[in-house]
Amino acid sequence: MRASKPTPAGPQEEPSPPEVEQKAEGQGNDLIFGRQAVLAVLEAQKTLNRIWVLPSLRYNPKFHRLLEEAKHRGAVIDEVSPQRLNQITEGSKHQGIAAQGTPYDYLDLEELANQALANTPAPVLVALDGVQDPHNLGAIARTVEALGGQGVIIPQRRAVGVTSAVIKVAAGALSSLPVARVVNLNQALETLKKRGFWIYGADQRGQQPLHRSQLDGPVVLVVGAEGEGISLLTQQHCDVLVSIPLVGKTESLNASVAAGMALYEIFRQRWQKTLTVFRS
Structure with a gap:
């Protein structure tokens, strides 16, 4: 019982140019980017499909072990250039890392x-x-x-x-x-x-x-x-x-x-x- 409270108120298409394909790689997927956001997902051991990271961050002590663990869980780790990461995140502030997550798992x-x-x-x-x-x-x-x-x-x-x-x-x-x-x-x-x-x-x-x-x-x-x-x-x-x-x-x-x-x-x-x- 709830306690009593006050009453309320056709033809085959030509292949796309490489740069277009590269930019589209991250599109249509739910991207997570930014160090704090990706770090939190890694620490929670959430399933990730792919991670793009700058070489300078790949072996950062804060990220290296977590990235290796994500790799063992099936994530593909790609070391990319800043320009490539800018393409993937469409110019967003990625802080050197982005990840492609699986669809969010809502509770009922x-x-x-x-x-x-x-x-x-x-x-x-x-x-x-x-x-x-x-x-x-x-x-x-x-x-x-x-x-x-x-x-x-x-x-x-x-x-x-x-x-x-x-x-x-x-x-x-x-x-x-x-x-x-x-x-x-x-x-x-x-x-x-x-x-x-x-x-x-x-x-x-x-x-x-x-x-x-x-x-x-x-x-x-x-x-x-x-x-x-x-x-x-x-x-x-x-x-x-x-x-x-x-x-x-x-x-x-x-x-x-x-x-x-x-x-x-x-x-x-x-x-x-x-x-x-x-x-x-």
């Missing part, structure tokens, strides 16, 4: 809930409603993992999935933070209610200030897309709509900023009630 909702509740009696999940910007998803995932949250829930439609851009922004967080992708977000919220979670929607139209809300127990924080916010239908599936008080002329916050502020308040309340040891 039930598995995520089981895992979260087994980890702690008061887990924190974040559900995203219509967030389409990969930078927002990556930044939110990074914050959830950094503060000690148990996972993220995203819908299959009209929302960004876990892509290489998301993994890059998350800076390694998605190597340990699970993500569930659901067909119907509202049904997912109702399922989580039955598992004992309270659903808090972060929306500027909410009548209850975030800092005056009781945010203990199993919590799902729902965050909407920047500008649109949480859809009216999804609002109806929230137990409480909470708002972040704004006193300046800015009327709204970026989705990842709002999520970060709300998550900090959730965990701040928990830290006050428990002896929490922080990393120095």
